[in-house]
Amino acid sequence: MAQVRGPVLVPGDDGYDAERSGFQLARQHRPAVIVGARCAEDVVAAVRFARAQGLPVAVQATGHGLSAATDGGLLISTRRMAGVRVDAAAGTARVEAGAVWGQVVEAAAPYGLAPLNGSSPGVGVISYTLGGGVGVLARTYGYAADQVRSVDLVTADARELRVTAERDPELFRALLGGGHGLGVVTAMEFGLVPVARLYGGQLVFGGEQIDEALAAYLHWTGTVPEELTSSLALIVYPDLPQLPAALRGRYLAQIRIAYTGSVEEGERLVAPLRAVGPRVSDDLREMPYAESHTIHRDPADPHAYDGDNALLSGLDAAALRRVALLTGPAAPVMCVVQLNHLGGAMAKGGVSAGAPAGAPAGAPAGSVGHRDARYALRVLSPLTGAVAGDGPGGAEAAAALADVRALHAEALAAVAPWRLGRSVNFLFGGHGDRPDADEVARSVHAPEEHRQLAALKAQHDPENVFRFHPAAATTDRAAAAAALPAPGRGNSPDIRPADRP
Numbered sequence: 001m002a003q004v005r006g007p008v009l010v011p012g013d014d015g016y017d018a019e020r021s022g023f024q025l026a027r028q029h030r031p032a033v034i035v036g037a038r039c040a041e042d043v044v045a046a047v048r049f050a051r052a053q054g055l056p057v058a059v060q061a062t063g064h065g066l067s068a069a070t071d072g073g074l075l076i077s078t079r080r081m082a083g084v085r086v087d088a089a090a091g092t093a094r095v096e097a098g099a100v101w102g103q104v105v106e107a108a109a110p111y112g113l114a115p116l117n118g119s120s121p122g123v124g125v126i127s128y129t130l131g132g133g134v135g136v137l138a139r140t141y142g143y144a145a146d147q148v149r150s151v152d153l154v155t156a157d158a159r160e161l162r163v164t165a166e167r168d169p170e171l172f173r174a175l176l177g178g179g180h181g182l183g184v185v186t187a188m189e190f191g192l193v194p195v196a197r198l199y200g201g202q203l204v205f206g207g208e209q210i211d212e213a214l215a216a217y218l219h220w221t222g223t224v225p226e227e228l229t230s231s232l233a234l235i236v237y238p239d240l241p242q243l244p245a246a247l248r249g250r251y252l253a254q255i256r257i258a259y260t261g262s263v264e265e266g267e268r269l270v271a272p273l274r275a276v277g278p279r280v281s282d283d284l285r286e287m288p289y290a291e292s293h294t295i296h297r298d299p300a301d302p303h304a305y306d307g308d309n310a311l312l313s314g315l316d317a318a319a320l321r322r323v324a325l326l327t328g329p330a331a332p333v334m335c336v337v338q339l340n341h342l343g344g345a346m347a348k349g350g351v352s353a354g355a356p357a358g359a360p361a362g363a364p365a366g367s368v369g370h371r372d373a374r375y376a377l378r379v380l381s382p383l384t385g386a387v388a389g390d391g392p393g394g395a396e397a398a399a400a401l402a403d404v405r406a407l408h409a410e411a412l413a414a415v416a417p418w419r420l421g422r423s424v425n426f427l428f429g430g431h432g433d434r435p436d437a438d439e440v441a442r443s444v445h446a447p448e449e450h451r452q453l454a455a456l457k458a459q460h461d462p463e464n465v466f467r468f469h470p471a472a473a474t475t476d477r478a479a480a481a482a483a484l485p486a487p488g489r490g491n492s493p494d495i496r497p498a499d500r501p
Contacts, residue, residue: 004045006036006080008497019077022063023122024428026304026383026401029058029066031075037097038080040152040160040186047184048158049494050074051465058468059184061098061124063302065131065425068437068468076184078126086111086192092149094189099125102293109290113192116144119256119296126185131425132177132368134376136200136258136292139229139344141193145176145366146349152187156461160186170456176366178445178453180424180469182460199266200258200295201284207251209277210234210324215317216276217255217339221375224269226344228259231296234337236329246280251329256295257284306401307336307380307428308408311373312418315339322414323377326407333381333404335411340376347371367453369445370420377415378426379408421445424469 009016010033019036020029032055035046050057056073060066078097084104085094088111093104102121108114116135118128133144141147151163151172161183165172175182205213217232224230232255239249255273259266263286270284287294320339327335349371381404383397412419421443434440442450457464 004042005038006042009034023302024063024066025302027069029069029075030071032072034075036077043154043184044158046076057465064123065127091192095125097186108192112196114195114289120298121293139226142345143368147191149189153183155183156465173367174456177368181466195289199263203255203282204280205253206280210253213253213276214320220272221341227261231256231340304383309378309426310412311370311420312375314418319414323411326411336380338378342373379411
């Protein structure tokens with residue numbers, strides 16, 4: 001009988017609902033068993049138990065990226081594995097599976113170092129990095145995955161591996177950009193960068209200047225250096241009393257800036273944007289890197305949402321205006337649109353030691369898809385109520401979700417001439433349960449890259465134990481699911497907390 005240090009919960013137990021819940025409230029896992037892992041040994045025990053019982057395995061730290069919920073499987077909750085250790089001399093950080101970016105930023109800041117974190121301090125490090133990770137410093141230093149040195153992995157057959165570019169270059173490369181579905185990552189080591197301060201913040205324009213701001217931003221992105229990372233957001237704020245008066249009921253364009261150069265050069269670079277006209281607000285300033293989360297001001301409270309995205313080879317102002325028209329004040333549902341300027345170091349990749357055999361010198365170490373994209377366009381909408389039957393009004397919520405997805409599809413159709421694929425980091429909502437889930441999985445990488453990753457998935461997880469992510473593609477999902485052993489009987493392993501007899 002396996003004992004684990006963390007809690008083991010089944011439906012009806014105190015704490016079950018809290019443990020299965022995450023940031024994404026539109027869908028929630030409904031597992032037969034939850035293991036609240038405290039260490040890698042707990043993860044090994046949980047995977048071994050799941051295999052013996054014929055249960056698929058899902059993993060959750062914060063739940064921001066939940067895109068396919070388990071119904072009756074085993075959920076490994078890693079939120080208790082939250083250790084962070086910075087080696088300032090080596091310029092690295094080692095984090096456990098449940099750590100969030102705010103912890104790493106705080107731990108690195110006293111040494112004048114920074115991780116390649118995302119815009120929200122509450123997002124989990126591991127899942128973000130496995131998807132590539134488009135962060136605050138992305139154009140300057142690349143994807144978060146490009147800085148990874150090692151990955152501690154529990155495989156589908158419950159083995160513990162330390163994966164590096166030297167020990168297993170194929171698996172290492174597959175994990176960094178296509179790693180969801182290849183195992184449970186229990187820890188990761190990655191490089192930090194020498195950034196202690198930024199020139200950054202937001203320029204916010206009102207709805208009457210939206211068209212001019214869009215055109216100016218697109219032109220401007222073709223002129224700025226790699227040291228400047230930016231995005232543009234279009235948001236229709238509801239007319240709610242709890243919102244600041246400057247936002248309430250307004251349609252706004254927010255241009256977010258992060259520049260690693262001097263304040264003086266930053267002021268010069270943003271001058272063409274300020275020339276658009278008066279701003280609703282303008283808080284560009286020098287800030288310590290520890291305040292970088294204030295640039296985007298992502299929501300901190302859990303909520304229900306769904307979204308889709310497109311990686312683009314280019315874009316023109318007319319198409320972007322079409323997106324704004326479809327998703328703006330006249331849209332039938334609230335939409336948040338964000339356009340990220342890509343390129344720079346993201347197009348170059350990481351250390352060539354992790355590249356596949358035969359790849360040219362300087363090839364990316366990871367498998368992040370569509371590195372040649374110039375922009376990432378994402379559309380997100382808040383939802384009311386759960387869509388997976390967790391709450392009342394399931395049919396009504398499902399119909400509302402269908403309307404949201406239809407609107408998102410129409411908006412993204414406006415940029416179809418430039419569309420390369422999707423970013424797995426920005427697949428918000430239940431994409432793993434969509435009828436076109438296989439197409440979604442294929443869109444994350446170029447066809448040959450997808451075939452290579454699917455082959456590695458079949459090699460390392462032939463029974464598709466880890467199936468709850470849209471990028472966890474297999475060539476035959478039904479056959480893989482059928483290959484799981486039947487639920488154990490008699491002498492099959494059991495699992496329980498160490499303090500429970």
